[in-house]
Amino acid sequence: MKPEKILNISVDCVVFGYDTTTKSLNVLMIKRYLKDKQKILVNDYVLTGYHVYTHEKLDDTATRVLKELTGLTDQYKKQFKVFGDPNRLSNEKDLIWIKNEEFNLRTITVAYYFLLKTEDVDLSKNTNDAEWFPVNELPQVGFDHEKIIMEAYDDLKEKCLSEPIIFELLPDKFTINEVQDLYQSILGIEIDNRNFRRKLINKKYIIALDEKQIGVSKKPAQLYMFSKDIYDKVFQKNYLITI
Missing domain, CATH: 1.10.10.10 (Winged helix-like DNA-binding domain superfamily/Winged helix DNA-binding domain)
Known part of the structure; x- marks a missing residue:
């Protein structure tokens, strides 16, 4: 039986990766692309997330999302905030995407971040057009995901001074x-x-x-x-x- 989704609750994952060669802290994002005939409607990047299944704990959803994106499971993770502003998905491109994907406009997102080394992720095997971006040089970002990334980054900066x-x-x-x-x-x-x-x-x-x-x-x-x-x-x- 196919798992049943909770249509207005999702988990979004900020995957931080450190590149020891470039000495940069990066975020792993996936391409969001939608075309109608000859017109490009949406062309930007978003975090990886998914609806929570009815049988899942939130931590299990986050682990599932990470595994689908990177193939990894046993990584440091932290649930850091819930994003539930009624207008968080009201951007024109977001509305086009939501209509195409048929998910709830009033979706509440529980946000996590993960820590890993960029070298541990083989992007050549990724099917979601995933790409690393320096945290301070983000591309055009969809939804409210830039806000989620920056709040995760603020939490990471605070946490790295009090925990190893x-x-x-x-x-x-x-x-x-x-x-x-x-x-x-x-x-x-x-x-x-x-x-x-x-x-x-x-x-x-x-x-x-x-x-x-x-x-x-x-x-x-x-x-x-x-x-x-x-x-x-x-x-x-x-x-x-x-x-």
Whole structure:
């Protein structure tokens, strides 16, 4: 039996991915395109979302959406806000799309964001024309999805200063410079290198490894890892790093 959808409740997912090559925080979006005869009616990008099935928990819907988009399931996720403004889908292009797709104009969206590494997603196998965009260089965006993205981004910036979630965006083994680059990319600020390094390596849950970078042209840097076990033991409700 085909699952039954709740027609006015959906889940939208902001998938953040960090690209260690370009040192940029990105959002994964899909193309929204509709053509009538020779006229293009809609041509922009949106977040991936879907209606909630009657038998599903909201978290299950979000996980399903992520899996369909990326093939991944076990990623950091956070439900951060509900968007229910009566006029949130009133843009002309949105109304055209809604009529074509036959879904409820008064749809309430529960928004989640996910954290992953861009290299973990193989877009060549994606059937939805998915594409990564830097969070500060978004394309033309449909619905109220730019608002959803920016509110997710604000939450991420706040959360990364109080919880060790940035390590979800890094390799298991990383350098101090890679951690600093990631913080700078998320927060949009320059960080004093020497001060940052001292504070980070003094954290008990940042473990120095007996390994260095390989395959680099410059002097290889020391590698570290994040220990969640140690973090959980020493955690106190204060900032992870004071920048």
